[in-house]
């Protein structure tokens with residue numbers, strides 16, 4: 001059982017409207033964190049249930065997470081100031097499986113808030129191709145950070161106001177017609193996850209998907225966040241918080 005940690009907020013910014021970039025001092029979490037794992041955060045006095053937010057980056061004792069304000073919980077979280085202590089449990093869940101001996105041509109694809117756990121992942125991979133999708137130019141984030149840790153980073157916007165005009169999945173599909181790829185990692189909205197799952201199946205490429213599901217306890221007890229899988233050939237309900245959030249695309253039913 002993970003302990004709650006009171007973590008001091010040491011850095012806070014709002015890189016684009018409604019999206020907050022927080023760095024907390026959390027040595028115990030930093031020591032264990034794997035790419036794709038998440039934090040379960042008590043967002044404030046008015047919100048009883050914790051909210052899951054992915055680990056974006058780790059440097060020494062510092063843990064970074066980035067979140068978009070969606071409702072009451074993330075709005076309260078955004079109101080913390082530098083110097084405040086935030087109650088966090090983590091790292092939780094089962095992150096991305098990385099094997100740089102096996103996979104020499106990894107591709108990473110993220111959409112919207114799904115890009116945040118992919119930064120730490122990209123740092124660990126061998127020269128990944130990174131494809132990022134956003135609604136429009138004013139929502140584009142972290143492009144330079146991904147560029148610094150990838151062989152190539154491409155950006156798509158749904159409205160064509162920046163980079164490729166269209167969906168990130170189309171851009172990945174085009175790239176894979178010309179480049180080798182032996183594994184795809186994805187995090188983002190369900191339509192993107194489904195499209196990536198189909199592309200990987202069609203090309204018979206290993207693929208890992210990080211699911212976003214509403215959660216209760218975050219530690220596998222309450223069963224709020226189950227998803228359907230065909231684990232080891234059997235129909236099975238799995239808990240996104242405990243067995244995931246990362247699943248093998250061949251096993252998860254979206």
Ligand SMILES: Cc1cc2nc3c(=O)[nH]c(=O)nc-3n(C[C@H](O)[C@H](O)[C@H](O)COP(=O)(O)OP(=O)(O)OC[C@H]3O[C@@H](n4cnc5c(N)ncnc54)[C@H](O)[C@@H]3O)c2cc1C
Pocket residue numbers: 038051052053054055065066067068069070071072073074075113116117211212213214215245
């Ligand atoms: C493993 C995991 C990692 C996540 N990592 C991040 C992250 O790094 N950055 C980030 O911005 N968000 C992340 N999320 C989503 C984040 O947890 C939700 O946006 C947040 O819980 C919303 O809480 P709220 O109280 O602000 O909004 P609520 O009032 O609870 O909901 C507001 C809106 O958000 C939707 N929503 C709530 N929870 C989720 C969810 N889990 N998935 C999709 N939609 C949801 C609701 O349907 C509603 O439309 C992650 C979710 C999971 C499961």
